[in-house]
Amino acid sequence: MARVACHHLIAPAVSLPWKNSSLFFSRNIAQTSHFQRRFSSSSSSSSKISMTLKAGIVGLPNVGKSTLFNAVVENGKAQAANFPFCTIEPNVGIVAVPDPRLHVLSALCNSQRAVPASIELVDIAGLVKGASQGEGLGNKFLSHIREVDSILQVVRCFEDNDVVHVNGKVDPKSDIDVINLELVFSDLDQIEKRMEKLKKGKPKDSQSNLKEEAEKSALERIQQALMDGKPARSVPLTDFEKDAVKHLCLLTVKPIVYVANVAESDLAAPEDNPHVKEVMNLASELQSGLVTISAQVESELTELPLEERTEYLESLGVDESGLGNLIRTTYGLLGLRTYFTSGEKETKAWTILAGMTAPQAAGVIHSDFEKGFIRAETVAYNDFVAAGSFAAAREKGLINSSLEVDLGFVLGLALDDLDLEGSMLVDGLPSRLMGFQA
Numbered sequence: 001m002a003r004v005a006c007h008h009l010i011a012p013a014v015s016l017p018w019k020n021s022s023l024f025f026s027r028n029i030a031q032t033s034h035f036q037r038r039f040s041s042s043s044s045s046s047s048k049i050s051m052t053l054k055a056g057i058v059g060l061p062n063v064g065k066s067t068l069f070n071a072v073v074e075n076g077k078a079q080a081a082n083f084p085f086c087t088i089e090p091n092v093g094i095v096a097v098p099d100p101r102l103h104v105l106s107a108l109c110n111s112q113r114a115v116p117a118s119i120e121l122v123d124i125a126g127l128v129k130g131a132s133q134g135e136g137l138g139n140k141f142l143s144h145i146r147e148v149d150s151i152l153q154v155v156r157c158f159e160d161n162d163v164v165h166v167n168g169k170v171d172p173k174s175d176i177d178v179i180n181l182e183l184v185f186s187d188l189d190q191i192e193k194r195m196e197k198l199k200k201g202k203p204k205d206s207q208s209n210l211k212e213e214a215e216k217s218a219l220e221r222i223q224q225a226l227m228d229g230k231p232a233r234s235v236p237l238t239d240f241e242k243d244a245v246k247h248l249c250l251l252t253v254k255p256i257v258y259v260a261n262v263a264e265s266d267l268a269a270p271e272d273n274p275h276v277k278e279v280m281n282l283a284s285e286l287q288s289g290l291v292t293i294s295a296q297v298e299s300e301l302t303e304l305p306l307e308e309r310t311e312y313l314e315s316l317g318v319d320e321s322g323l324g325n326l327i328r329t330t331y332g333l334l335g336l337r338t339y340f341t342s343g344e345k346e347t348k349a350w351t352i353l354a355g356m357t358a359p360q361a362a363g364v365i366h367s368d369f370e371k372g373f374i375r376a377e378t379v380a381y382n383d384f385v386a387a388g389s390f391a392a393a394r395e396k397g398l399i400n401s402s403l404e405v406d407l408g409f410v411l412g413l414a415l416d417d418l419d420l421e422g423s424m425l426v427d428g429l430p431s432r433l434m435g436f437q438a
């Protein structure tokens, strides 16, 4: 099988180049950034997107993947119909990550526009038993999964005799097992081929030798786990080993969110549906996320005028659409965090990986900002909102300034909980992370 280029969220190499500050700061940061060029290729709306990750919608045929895709993606036009293998080529769409903080900041700063973070969704063809051996639409479709950063697995939990189930009955456990097994087989195949190659080849130098040794050792452990039916992500690896196996883009390394697709009538109390309960148990066993949604309802909602949507949801006993939850769960599961830049022109959410340093976070806006990083200023989101402006927060002494700056540096990355010595972002904090373009 031809190897596809996989899609990674790569943190730029760590450097602390605060003193090297001659390079930058004259460019308009709203223009194409490193990540814009890198992560959002052709769409014309991509100039507004900061860093986009890909989530792939997978599942058995005819379980509601395209219906969900069309509901989530504004103007989504994937063909969704009641027959298996309706989707053949993947459909791709961009979805905004809902974040109420964006609008609060935008109002406080009188911004002309608010630009949310976004996720790229890929609606992939249905997988069936034997896909790794070419069954159904076969290997080609596993290769589409290889290209995504995370997996949303739609699991059918609705009973409807008119909608064909490829295995004859609604059975979430068996559906999840079928998909997991295909992903496991595909990884095993990939590892076997790689091991053979590693055995034959000779490393160029001692550095490559070290890396290959780490790769071999990691692959052996992953292979064992896969043979025991466990995903590769369950195997503890050192950072060096993770890096050594990254190029294989193993499918079972990718985080999974299970999307329990329920009937309209189950939406108000999904946990009463035994199929949903089963998916809940499996998701927690497999250390994966779970979201309950009715793709059918979400798709009907998009057809309604805005004012009628709330009424419809109320009639079903729920107060909000499940899409926001789905997107936020996906975003959180990937260890992604947001910080904001805010000014009159725009308030914008930028995506970073948990654990990125302040210079790296600045580098998401523009790589020059990382190279010439000078200082970070810190303020908690709530403090900022209470103060009402950056100037007021400064006056009240709520902003901590780290290093001295005398170069007219205008990007004050304001990072709460920042370890100023090492400029490390602390995992898990960034709900309070803000940055400002003066």
Ligand SMILES: Nc1ncnc2c1ncn2[C@@H]1O[C@H](COP(=O)(O)OP(=O)(O)OP(=O)(O)O)[C@@H](O)[C@H]1O
Residues within 6 Å of the ligand: 059, 060, 061, 062, 063, 064, 065, 066, 067, 068, 079, 080, 081, 082, 083, 084, 085, 086, 087, 088, 125, 126, 127, 158, 160, 163, 261, 262, 263, 264, 293, 294, 295, 296, 297
């Ligand atoms: N929650 C639901 N309740 C009832 N019917 C649903 C629900 N979700 C989806 N369906 C119906 O299931 C059928 C299959 O949906 P869809 O085409 O989205 O499946 P798919 O997973 O994309 O299939 P394929 O793998 O063939 O592309 C459609 O008729 C759709 O209306």
Ligand SMILES: [Mg+2]
Residues within 6 Å of the ligand: 065, 066, 067, 079, 080, 086, 087, 123, 124, 125, 126
């Ligand atoms: Mg489809």
